[in-house]
Amino acid sequence: MLASLFAGIFYIAALIFVIGVGRKIIQYARTPAPLKIPTTPAPVTQTGVVLRMIREIVLFSSLFKANKWTWIFGWLFHFGLLLAFFRHLRYTMTPDALLWPLVSFDLVQSFGRYASFIMFIGLVGLLGRRFFVDRVRYISAPSDYLMLLLLLTIAGTGMLMSFVAHPDIIMLKEFVLGLLRFEVKPLPTDGLLLVHLSLVALLMVIFPISKLLHAPGLFFSPSRNQVDNPREKRHLASWAAKFDADQS
Amino acid sequence: MAEYEIPELREIPIIPKIKEGVMAHSSPFVAKAPIQTAIGFPGELVDNWEGKLLDKMDDLRGRYRSLQVYLDSCVKCGACTDKCHYFLGTSDPKNMPVARQDLMRKVYRRYKTFAGKFWGKLGMPWMVGAAELNKDVLDDWYSYFHQCSQCRRCSVYCPYGIDTAEISMAAREMMDSVGVGQKYCNEIIGKAQTVGNNLGLPQPALYDTLEGLEEEVEEDTGVAVKFPIDKKGSDILLVTPSADFFAEPHVDGLIGYAKVFHEAGASWTLSSHASEAANFGMFIGSYENMRTLSQRVRKAALDLGVKRIIFGECGHAWRVAYSFLNTLAGPWDFLDQNYPIPQHICEYTYDLIQNDKIKFDKSENDHMTITFHDSCNVARASRMGDKPGGQFDIPRAVIKAACNNYVDMPEDTIKEATFCCGGGGGILTDDLMEIRVKGAQPRMEAYKRVVEEKGVTNLAAICAICKAQFSKVLPYYGFGMTDIISVHQLVGDALILSDAAGDDDSDDSDGEE
Ligand code: SF4
């Protein structure tokens, strides 16, 4: 019963997530960027742009320039999240899976245990800034606080399960592997786990309708992903090309 | 001097505490119907403007990826909140870049996203940072989207590169589309589209002015430096902001360009049809108007049969020229492909310096110690030369070739971090004097530091707006209005005019290879 409910929740959440984010990505990709607007100095080659994007994604280089506190808290949180993600992958595959070596990688599994702490510190820092810095408080809506609370609760319940009250991991893994094969296997009736899972599902659902869209957004930001070569190469969007055609 | 407080210049600038609503009263004169209709907008606020504004939002979201992505992506991290000179100078939180964007984002969220519609129906749109659209919101838009100089400083620091300039351009276009336009910008666009320049100087006035300049320079130097205009068959078309024809210190820059061309033996001409480098179509986000204006440059180049196009000192003009001209008025296959199209006058002078084609007597500028103000749109929206950052190095190299005494302002106020002069983006108008003065504070603080610590006497710039703005606001801060000078004034004053150069018809020039 419980297992079916959660299986249902996860299928729906996953569907909303994939379709929602997918539609957004398609929208971004289809919308033309009619003018060259990279924030300069910008790379003059495509390779340069790839490097610029990597610096932004891996190091948050612009944020680093802007504000060291926001940078350190934001980066810690995202790094913790990445670690946690890798560590969770072990629930989705058996040792014969192709990616298993990566997942069972010592660093991920041992260091990954502390991912929740790293996330937690980052999130608390960000929440603190939202509360105490008057400028950031001014621009914050309730949803901005709730987003942080949601993530904090996910990290917190995860942390408790790792270090205090361990749920039945083997059973959980069976459940997840079952989901991947469209079979409903029993789910541990562990309060912490159920909260953790529900909130993760909620996160997936609100992803495509919230500021979490910054993740795909970054890749499509013209001020970051354009090559600085407007004099060398004529840049023309489809709708703008019509003016040229009308004229001749 | 004014009925508002002039900000103090502090030793160590600290970020101000926010003071809500202190600049809400600042908004520019509204354009009257004839001005609006002349450039294709309704004359006054249309019926059902809310719906039409939202339709325009959809139209623009569908045409500009930047707008759509930026409206969705902001995480309210606050990294940009202390980066805008208008916030630093006024403490009004709606001048924080993210809050300025939010004026539009709230409406977008309320009417165009699931979260906003959902909470809106429950009467609580503020839960998710959404808000109803009403006349108060429109008034806020009009006020605060005209307190943004579209300088892009915020976009440097945003982790997603969100550029508030894009949002304010879109906002102005949306307001124009429902009949609410700014008098200053829209009147100028009309003039530039009919007369050919922002000042509305007709052809005879231009001819007169240039003749006067020829006499003046000959008297000064004994050399017959020409200021040709509408001269068919010239090699180079110079497009320069119309302020260069008569305003101080702009005109000294124009004299500088003429001397450089003369010394290089170049064949060049101005054009009365394209007697304006600035393109105010950009300020109001109007692709169509921007394109119409750019096409004048194309027509002038074709009619005069030139081989190259060079732009004079102007920041936003250089952005449109460098980044957009190829798009708006290209392809330029009829021009000489051996030169960048278009080229900046600083690039041109720099090449001559590199190739030892011109010489300077730097001591002519010894009575000054110069610092350079990086104009925002040159710094963050364009380039010079073939390397990223050339827009910083080339003007400095040109200045240093002509001057012995040069000092930079503090590192966090120059180059990509440069502070706008406070008058860019279509707000260089007397009805916005308060925001112009306050927005100049961060730049003035940086200038004060080098004046006091390094004995700097003058501020050089390569932008018509910066020059006009500084000559107006410098006195508010206790500096001389003539502290601001054109880079090519320095060049012109120190340039050695070789004696032989008596006429400009020696067309086998070494400006060409
Ligand atoms: S573009 Fe410049 S003026 Fe506009 S919000 Fe950003 S920093 Fe301020």
Ligand code: SF4
């Ligand atoms: S820096 Fe960018 S993401 Fe952060 S608040 Fe400003 S606009 Fe939003």
